[in-house]
Amino acid sequence: MEAKQILLMKDVYKDFPQGDLTVNVLKHINLNVSEGDYVAITGPSGSGKTTLMNLMGCLDTVTSGKMIFDGEDVSTYTDNQLSDLRLKKIGFVFQTFELLGQKTALKNVCMPLSFADIPKKEQIERAEEALEKVGLSDRMDFRPNQLSGGQKQRVAIARAMILKPRILLADEPTGALDSASGAQVMDLFSKLNEEGTTIIMITHDRDVASRAKRRALMKDGILSSEDTALVPLHRSGEGDEHES
Ligand SMILES: Nc1ncnc2c1ncn2[C@@H]1O[C@H](COP(=O)(O)OP(=O)(O)OP(=O)(O)O)[C@@H](O)[C@H]1O
Ligand SMILES: [Mg+2]
Known part of the structure; x- marks a missing residue:
């Protein structure tokens, strides 16, 4: 049985207007991610990795091309529909953790549950369970500045996973951590x-990337992979001019 497709990008371009000019950051992106995948995207600084992640995470929209998330064409979604989809279906983990500094680990993990209108008591129970799972049962009442980098990132992962997202997106999750x-x-x-969690991770670190099941390389806004199931080859005659 074939795994269910979660993310499909087809001939995606992303441009940013820059004064009178336009910067073409992503070119001809094709990507196919299925349930249970664990994909690492590597590539030099400035090559477009975060720009791609912002598209995959529905934080930004494509300039052209198609993006299907969990069977839905999100290119036509309104901002409200996109933020609802992000809350329910996507977990985010960032290099700099992005925790709320005034809140305890427990309260940080409760945040998405609160946005999803889960009753208070259930929020606490679920957040406690999530923090136990990441090995932080003894740090629930600590604020971020009382936690180590690795502990902060584990709180962020507990928070990202708390609504059981369809996909976990991580941009340099180990970038600020010691080995x-x-x-x-x-x-x-x-x-x-x-x-069973589907993961897409961006990393500079080859050792980190080697932990994933599949790898793709971003270079000058073009994504490539030896794995043709991950980055599908164009049909013959299609996209041949995009070598630049
Ligand atoms: N909002 C924007 N407006 C104009 N150009 C942008 C914008 N966002 C990104 N870029 C440009 O897109 C290119 C890719 O940026 P991006 O942040 O995706 O790179 P990256 O691969 O994540 O790099 P790093 O490894 O340093 O994080 C850069 O040249 C950047 O200047
Ligand atoms: Mg980046």
């Missing part, structure tokens, strides 16, 4: 993936 905490975070990602 031991980075390895812990990678172990957690592997565990989540073994449990």
Whole structure:
């Protein structure tokens, strides 16, 4: 049985207007991610990785091309529809954690549950369980500045996973961590993936990328992979002019 497709990008371009000019950041992106995948995207600084992640995470919209998320054509979605989809279906993890500094680990993990109108008591129960799962049962009442980098990232992962998203997107999740905490975070990602979570991760680090099941390379806004199921080859005669 073929795994269900979660994300499909077809001939996607992303341009940014820059004064009178237009910067073509992403070119001819084709990507196909199925349930249970664990994909690492590597590539040099400025090549377009975060821009791609913003599109995959429905934080930004494509200039042209098609993007299907969980069977829905999101290119036609309004901002409200996109933010609702992000809350319910996408978990985000960032290099700099993006936790709320005034709130405890527990309250940070409760945030998405609160946005989803889950009753208070259930919020606490679920957040406690999520923090236990990432090994932080003894740090629930700590604020971010009382946590180590690795602990902060594990809180962020608990928060990202709390509404059981269809996909977990991570932009340089180990970028701000020492190698031991980075390895812990990678172990957690592997565990989540073994449990069925679909993960797309951006990383500079080849060792980190080697933990994923599949790898793609971003270079000058063009995504390539030896794995043709991940980055489908064009049909003959299609897109041949986009070598630049
Ligand atoms: N809003 C924007 N307006 C104009 N140009 C942009 C915008 N966002 C990104 N860019 C340009 O797109 C290119 C790719 O940026 P992006 O942040 O995607 O790179 P990256 O691969 O994530 O790099 P890094 O590894 O340093 O994080 C850069 O040249 C950047 O200047
Ligand atoms: Mg980036």
